[in-house]
Amino acid sequence: MIGHGQELARALAAWRSVASPSALDLRPLELDPAAGQAALDGFHGLDGEGASAFVALDARFLNGMRLDLMASLRLRGITMPALVEPGALVAAGVRMDDNCWIGAGAIIQHGSRIGFNTVIGAGAIVGSGVTIGHSAWIDEGVVIGRGARIGAQVTLGLGVIVGHGRQIGKLCIVDKAGRIEQDVAARTFIHATHAQPIVIVGA
Template sequence: MPCKHVIGHGPALARAVAAWRCVAPGLELRPLEIDPAAGQAAIAAALDGLDLADTATTSAFVAADSRFLNGMRLDLMASLRLRGVAMPALVEPGALVADGVRIDDNCWIGAGAIVQHASRIGFNTVIGAGAIVGSGVTLGHSVWIDDGVVIGHGARIGAQVTLGLGVVVGHGRQIGKLCIVDKAGRIDADVAAKTFMHATHAQPIVIIGA
């Protein structure tokens, strides 16, 4: 029987396992809980313990929430890809994805999310439940889009960006790579790479030299 290793932590792991049971009932699911605070050596040891003998019938999915950080989720995915494991995307029941949308490996599209035509979703990107991604949007790899976020038509979101609850990105806007926008409200101007926007800060902070 084909099997899938579902790797992650806490509620995100439980939700991913439940979703895979719905979309692929014939799979044998093997959840693996990983503590984000365990350190790289412990995480590597856990991955080394997986049964990956037959990559023709074995696949994997990394189900890690924002506490794992986009970079750590990316590291987990990269480790599995180096082992030759397929990592197909997860589109939860109830999500609406237009024909022709490009969805790369290990993406996760939550229940009730809407992704409109001609959009491209980079690998390892998470689109939360109820989020709306307009037409012609480009999402870089390892992006985190929280539940209910709205992204306007033609927007471009760089790699490893986090968009928190209540964020609305205007049509055609660009969010540079490695930004964290965790302040509810509408973004009507482009945001430079490595910008940090949080409700506790009156003004955006740009990280220089990182």
């Protein structure tokens, strides 16, 4: 278990709730977010046979640190299973890739695909046929309408509702509560403190 602060504690509690103590030997590694991948250098036992890992970090740095750590662990040959908390409802046929985290009470409907390293917060609703790219952060209670497409490394904050069939481009941050009924271009920043969306050019 690799992470920082509250997210690491929450992930530890979640893993303990889905497996018996005899089935898992949980070893938490508290990271300094400023250290990045270097924090793994002194950690022994990650490449042990049968070992697996889970990265639990929040949406800071456009979800990039979680992605970098996951890549480093994959290079070591470490498996990274998805975590589905008790009370989440995941329909048959939903595809979840490595290191996904589905929070308690979340609903993922039929035909949806959740990319690797994506976090779906507690109580979020993901409609049927939705595609969510890798390393996204979907906050608690977010609603994503059926057929929507959410790009890689997108952050959707509290109170966001994405309409049916809408597209949110990669690296967007939508942190303003309300309905999104138009497509959002990649690298767009929508925040309650700004009257208009900001588009990052040349990034």
